[in-house]
Amino acid sequence: MTDLRETPLAARHRALGASFTDFGGWSMPVRYTSDLAEHHAVRSAAGLFDISHMAEFLVTGQEAGTYLDFALAGSISGMKIGKAKYSLLLSDAGGILDDVIVYRLGDERFLVISNAGNREIVAEALAERTTRAGIPAAFTADAEDEVDVFAPGHPSNGAVISDVSDRFALIAVQGPHAREILAATDGVEGLTPRLEELGYYAWSGGTYAGRSLFVARTGYTGEDGFELLVPNALAGPLWDALLAAGSEHGLVPAGLAARDTLRLEAGMPLHGHELSADILPAQAGLGRVVALGKGAFVGKAALESVVAVDAPVLVGLVADGRRAGRAGYAVLDADGIPVGGVTSGALSPTLGHPIAMAFVPPALAEPGTALAIDVRGTRIPATVTALPFYRRTA
Numbered sequence: 001m002t003d004l005r006e007t008p009l010a011a012r013h014r015a016l017g018a019s020f021t022d023f024g025g026w027s028m029p030v031r032y033t034s035d036l037a038e039h040h041a042v043r044s045a046a047g048l049f050d051i052s053h054m055a056e057f058l059v060t061g062q063e064a065g066t067y068l069d070f071a072l073a074g075s076i077s078g079m080k081i082g083k084a085k086y087s088l089l090l091s092d093a094g095g096i097l098d099d100v101i102v103y104r105l106g107d108e109r110f111l112v113i114s115n116a117g118n119r120e121i122v123a124e125a126l127a128e129r130t131t132r133a134g135i136p137a138a139f140t141a142d143a144e145d146e147v148d149v150f151a152p153g154h155p156s157n158g159a160v161i162s163d164v165s166d167r168f169a170l171i172a173v174q175g176p177h178a179r180e181i182l183a184a185t186d187g188v189e190g191l192t193p194r195l196e197e198l199g200y201y202a203w204s205g206g207t208y209a210g211r212s213l214f215v216a217r218t219g220y221t222g223e224d225g226f227e228l229l230v231p232n233a234l235a236g237p238l239w240d241a242l243l244a245a246g247s248e249h250g251l252v253p254a255g256l257a258a259r260d261t262l263r264l265e266a267g268m269p270l271h272g273h274e275l276s277a278d279i280l281p282a283q284a285g286l287g288r289v290v291a292l293g294k295g296a297f298v299g300k301a302a303l304e305s306v307v308a309v310d311a312p313v314l315v316g317l318v319a320d321g322r323r324a325g326r327a328g329y330a331v332l333d334a335d336g337i338p339v340g341g342v343t344s345g346a347l348s349p350t351l352g353h354p355i356a357m358a359f360v361p362p363a364l365a366e367p368g369t370a371l372a373i374d375v376r377g378t379r380i381p382a383t384v385t386a387l388p389f390y391r392r393t394a
Contacts, residue, residue, distance in 0.1 A: 007052035008169045008235040016253055024117025026053040029255040038258035039349040042221055045250025046175030048242055049259060051227065052235065053116035055165040057126060058149065060109050061156030063135040068102065068110060068159075070133040071126060073281065073299060075291040079104040084201040084218055088281055088289055089114070089125055090299030094306060095277035096284070098122050099269065101218060103203050108156075111149055111214075111229075115271050119165060126161050129298060135159060148212050149229065150205055169235030173242060174225030174262075176392075177249040182215070182226055185245040187237070191215060200224075208238055220259060222266025223392055261346050264355065267316065267388030273327055273343040274314055274357055280306065283359070284314045285387070312340055312359035316389055317371065317382040322347055324354035325373035325380065331358050332372040332379060339364060342373060348389060355389045356382070 004027040013020070018029035029050065031038060041047050059068055065077030074087035081104050089097045098118040103111040114122040123141070130137035136158030149164075173181055179195050182188065191206030191213065198204050203216040211234055219225040230238055243251065260270075269275050274284055280303065281290050290303060317325070324347045325331075331340035345356030356373065364371060369384040 005053070007050055008232045009050045009052060009171075009239055012236060012239055013050065013253075018253070018255060021256065023256055024053060024115070026116055028053060029253070031255040031257050032253045035255075035257040035261070036349050038252055038254035039261050041250060041252040042175045042223055042254060042258060042262055043350055044176070045252075046173060046177045046181055046225075046246055047221070047254035047258065048239070048246065048251055049172040049174065049254055050169075050239070051172050052169040054170050055114045055116060055119035055122060055163070056168055056170075056229070057112040057114070057122070058109070058162045058164050059112060059159060060162070061137075061159040062108055063137070063157070064108050064110055064159045066135055066159070067130070067133050067137050067161070068112075069294055070297050071129045072100070072102070073290040073297060074102070075294050076102055076110070081106055082202055082204070084203060084216055086201075086289060088286065089122060090281070090297075090303075091277050092298060092302060093277075094280050094299045094302035096271070096275045096279055096281060096286075097125055097277055098271055099275055101216075103216060105149060113170075118271060119163075123163050125298075130159070130161065132298075133159070137161070139163075149214050150212050167231065168229050169232050171228045171230070171235065171239060171242065172219055172225060173228070173246075173251070174219045174221040175223050175251075177246070177251070178223070178225040181242065181246040181249050181251055182228075185238075185241045187241050188213065209234055220268055221262040222268070222388065222390055223262070260344075261349055264344050264346055264357065265348055265350055265388065265390035267357070269314070269357075270344060280308060280311065282313075283308070283311050310361065313362050313365050314343070314357060314387075315360055315365050316385045316387040317342075317345075317356040317358055317373065318385050318389070319354040319356075319373065319380050319382040321354065321380065323375050323378070323380055325356040325358075325375055325382070330374040331360055331382075332374055333364065334370060336372070336379065338374070339371070345373075350390055354380070354382075357387070360384070
């Protein structure tokens with residue numbers, strides 16, 4: 001049995017009484033006290049998440065943007081410095097190998113964050129695409145011990161892709177009080193005046209304990225919040241400082257269970273559930289993410305040639321009662337015939353009724369369509385609804 005990896009914050013999670021689970025080969029806190037309490041804290045105040053299992057790749061050089069235009073489905077070279085963009089890493093067949101967020105750090109510098117369980121897949125794809133991009137490009141499997149995401153890097157006429165995942169910790173503060181908590185955190189400097197103006201899907205730089213601090217206004221909960229990237233050695237002190245600053249704002253440590261119900265309510269897909277190499281972007285409602293009008297990129301030819309008018313599409317389902325459909329449960333039409341499958345589902349803590357995401361035929365995807373979910377042999381009536389299920393009001 002392969003040993004699970006631990007984040008730099010593992011000892012703190014144990015001290016807080018966390019329960020752990022295997023997530024993408026990592027031992028991660030699934031909860032500290034109660035799934036519901038942690039979920040509601042994020043919706044009403046704030047939650048603190050360890051997401052250091054995520055993978056980070058630096059892409060630098062004069063052709064960094066051009067390389068990413070080829071490697072990813074979005075238009076990356078046109079991004080403004082200081083902005084972030086959600087994008088997709090596609091296979092040659094057009095399927096989704098992973099969904100990523102790209103941050104433009106400078107004219108010749110980008111940061112790509114991918115899902116933990118797909119780190120090897122993403123690394124392999126990025127490395128392989130260096131030989132196909134039509135520009136001088138190279139992949140470095142492991143960067144040097146000291147990495148500053150803001151440093152100019154070595155001059156390059158092409159593009160250099162470096163896997164720096166093992167050098168950083170990533171901490172998320174999510175919820176309506178996230179900004180006040182971050183602004184009050186001891187040791188954070190040069191950032192507070194910018195937080196008010198920092199827009200969604202944007203980032204800013206500051207320092208923590210004299211070292212570079214990368215702060216992005218992004219998240220995976222449907223609430224306002226920030227994701228903080230720091231060197232591993234500073235992860236523990238920053239976690240402690242955030243907890244201390246949040247003590248008067250209702251901040252609680254939150255685990256993967258709450259993160260999953262939060263992202264489900266917000267209609268955010270999870271790779272391995274709503275996204276996979278067998279799913280095309282348009283099926284998952286992500287056609288807008290693909291820049292078909294740009295030049296060549298991996299997967300473009302397939303997406304331009306594939307006609308999948310009858311391919312299942314992702315929808316939201318809502319039901320009454322307390323019994324929720326779970327991943328893998330069958331979706332039934334009005335005659336009780338299986339027509340699709342649930343990819344994620346739960347009893348929504350915020351809304352108080354069952355919700356699910358599922359793939360169904362396009363003919364049954366119109367909001368208001370009456371379907372059912374087979375919940376362990378019982379047909380639970382469900383209605384198609386537009387995503388997301390929950391949207392914050394401020």
